[in-house]
Amino acid sequence: MLTSIALELRRTARDTAFLIFGVALPVVMYLLFTNIGGGDGDGTGHDTSTMIGMAAYGALGAALANGTGVAEDRGRGWLRQLRITPLTPLQVVGARAVTGSLVVLPSIVAVLGAGFLVNGVRMPLLRALALVAVLWLGTLPFTLLGLGNGYRLSAQSTGMVNTAASMGLSIIGGLWFPLSAFPHWFGEVASWTPTNRFAQLGWDVAEGALPAVGAVAVLAGWFAVFGGYAASAYRKSTHTR
Amino acid sequence: MVELAGVAKHYGAVRAVRGIDLTIRRGESIALLGRNGAGKSTSIGILLGLLPPSEGRVRLFGGSPEAAVRSGRLGAMLQEGALITRVTVRELVAFVAGTYPRPLPVAETLELAGLTELAGRRADRLSGGQAQRLRFALAMAGGPELVVLDEPTAALDVEARREFWSAMRSYAARGNTVLFSTHYLEEADENADRIVVIDKGRKVADGTGEEIKRVVGGNVVAFDLGDRSSEGLELLPGVTSVEIRRGRAYLRSADSDATVLALAGRGDVRNLEVRVSRLEDAFVALTRAAREDREEAVV
Numbered sequence: 001m002l003t004s005i006a007l008e009l010r011r012t013a014r015d016t017a018f019l020i021f022g023v024a025l026p027v028v029m030y031l032l033f034t035n036i037g038g039g040d041g042d043g044t045g046h047d048t049s050t051m052i053g054m055a056a057y058g059a060l061g062a063a064l065a066n067g068t069g070v071a072e073d074r075g076r077g078w079l080r081q082l083r084i085t086p087l088t089p090l091q092v093v094g095a096r097a098v099t100g101s102l103v104v105l106p107s108i109v110a111v112l113g114a115g116f117l118v119n120g121v122r123m124p125l126l127r128a129l130a131l132v133a134v135l136w137l138g139t140l141p142f143t144l145l146g147l148g149n150g151y152r153l154s155a156q157s158t159g160m161v162n163t164a165a166s167m168g169l170s171i172i173g174g175l176w177f178p179l180s181a182f183p184h185w186f187g188e189v190a191s192w193t194p195t196n197r198f199a200q201l202g203w204d205v206a207e208g209a210l211p212a213v214g215a216v217a218v219l220a221g222w223f224a225v226f227g228g229y230a231a232s233a234y235r236k237s238t239h240t241r
Numbered sequence: 242m243v244e245l246a247g248v249a250k251h252y253g254a255v256r257a258v259r260g261i262d263l264t265i266r267r268g269e270s271i272a273l274l275g276r277n278g279a280g281k282s283t284s285i286g287i288l289l290g291l292l293p294p295s296e297g298r299v300r301l302f303g304g305s306p307e308a309a310v311r312s313g314r315l316g317a318m319l320q321e322g323a324l325i326t327r328v329t330v331r332e333l334v335a336f337v338a339g340t341y342p343r344p345l346p347v348a349e350t351l352e353l354a355g356l357t358e359l360a361g362r363r364a365d366r367l368s369g370g371q372a373q374r375l376r377f378a379l380a381m382a383g384g385p386e387l388v389v390l391d392e393p394t395a396a397l398d399v400e401a402r403r404e405f406w407s408a409m410r411s412y413a414a415r416g417n418t419v420l421f422s423t424h425y426l427e428e429a430d431e432n433a434d435r436i437v438v439i440d441k442g443r444k445v446a447d448g449t450g451e452e453i454k455r456v457v458g459g460n461v462v463a464f465d466l467g468d469r470s471s472e473g474l475e476l477l478p479g480v481t482s483v484e485i486r487r488g489r490a491y492l493r494s495a496d497s498d499a500t501v502l503a504l505a506g507r508g509d510v511r512n513l514e515v516r517v518s519r520l521e522d523a524f525v526a527l528t529r530a531a532r533e534d535r536e537e538a539v540v
């Protein structure tokens with residue numbers, strides 16, 4: 001299983017689209033949003049909250065893109081090929097899940113790095129590490145959503161669904177623009193989205209607080225929903241091919 | 242080491258495989274020969290444990306196909322299946338080898354498959370023949386006791402096909418058991434010790450290439466019939482069967498010399514041609530005989 005993970009990580013690192021859209025784009029958007037649209041890039045609260053929003057957006061995209069990779073491999077018959085190796089189905093899915101949870105790290109680290117180095121965001125080291133940790137753990141539901149799409153849909157539709165999901169969830173979750181910029185009812189809806197609660201983990205920790213119980217509960221709910229979706233999608237895929 | 246007993250597979254009303262018995266001994270090279278849609282791929286899918294049989298029993302190394310796969314005694318090259326992106330030839334071979342308990346050394350697999358020069362190339366940037374050899378390399382990378390290849394040379398040109406079979410024969414020569422399917426008769430004849438002919442989901446013949454040719458026997462004598470009657474041709478010396486196609490008669494003969502002399506006596510020598518029976522002819526005759534048997538059985 002470790003060799004499967006190593007193989008998948010190596011493939012991801014060679015994926016130009018992943019490096020551009022998963023890592024570079026969130027950094028560029030972050031720097032644009034904080035330095036052009038009114039912000040002054042001097043390490044203010046806006047710089048920090050946007051930093052977390054964009055790190056979450058990048059991580060979300062990377063987690064879902066892992067699922068697009070699954071759909072592509074499936075379409076090429078690779079998963080069928082793996083079924084005639086001694087690898088168990090659980091090892092194959094497990095390796096993909098672990099990969100999916102690891103490939104989000106570059107996006108998180110890159111955006112946070114831009115925040116600290118370019119925009120002068122400052123916080124205690126331990127808090128910064130805690131921030132990386134919660135953002136990392138918080139992507140698990142999205143990794144499962146990506147896997148579910150990857151096992152359920154064709155490669156083409158997975159790509160489109162995942163792109164739409166990452167942009168849509170980012171906007172209604174308030175990752176791109178603060179929810180205060182939207183009507184009140186929008187915030188009500190947003191508080192039930194996995195993306196908003198995911199970013200909230202980061203916003204809470206950045207302020208030196210523990211993640212809110214509500215945020216953890218909503219995310220745990222989505223974790224269960226997406227986990228069930230991924231499991232059923234995987235089972236269906238083995239029945240067909 | 243491989244045993245199929247009465248294996249059948251139905252998809253609703255469609256009966257893809259209608260009861261196949263097959264035993265494969267260690268070290269044999271076996272060709273599964275049949276047209277498209279004869280049931281070869283379905284049989285292979287069942288043998289590999291990818292498809293559950295509707296009826297019958299499959300035993301590999303005395304256990305289930307799944308157990309054989311898990312223990313690393315089986316390697317296979319499926320008919321469909323492209324290679325994944327963003328990995329090199331060597332990485333892919335090493336990865337698959339790493340999933341088996343007793344793999345071949347990677348360099349050895351690459352050498353056998355004729356891929357040593359291409360080891361650093363991206364797997365999705367290979368030519369058709371190279372990609373097919375890589376897929377073969379993946380089937381043998383784990384050092385399995387049995388390798389199953391489903392139509393390994395479909396869509397390859399002559400040169401690529403020749404290179405592929407040379408790689409396959411060097412693997413078989415090491416004492417490995419190989420089962421491959423093909424609809425190219427020459428391939429079956431040249432690369433297998435034994436040929437199993439499958440038609441419409443049934444086994445219609447099982448033997449060496451020589452045996453299969455002998456079943457049909459002899460040469461084919463052909464000539465233009467024009468407007469003359471074909472009556473009595475089947476009574477000429479040596480003739481075992483007569484076929485008329487577009488004004489031309491094709492006589493299968495156990496003694497073509499006697500047949501030709503008799504034809505000359507009748508004056509039937511327009512565009513006369515005698516050719517050695519090819520496996521192709523044997524195949525056509527065998528599958529037709531199998532169909533006629535069944536039709537008679539129904540009547």
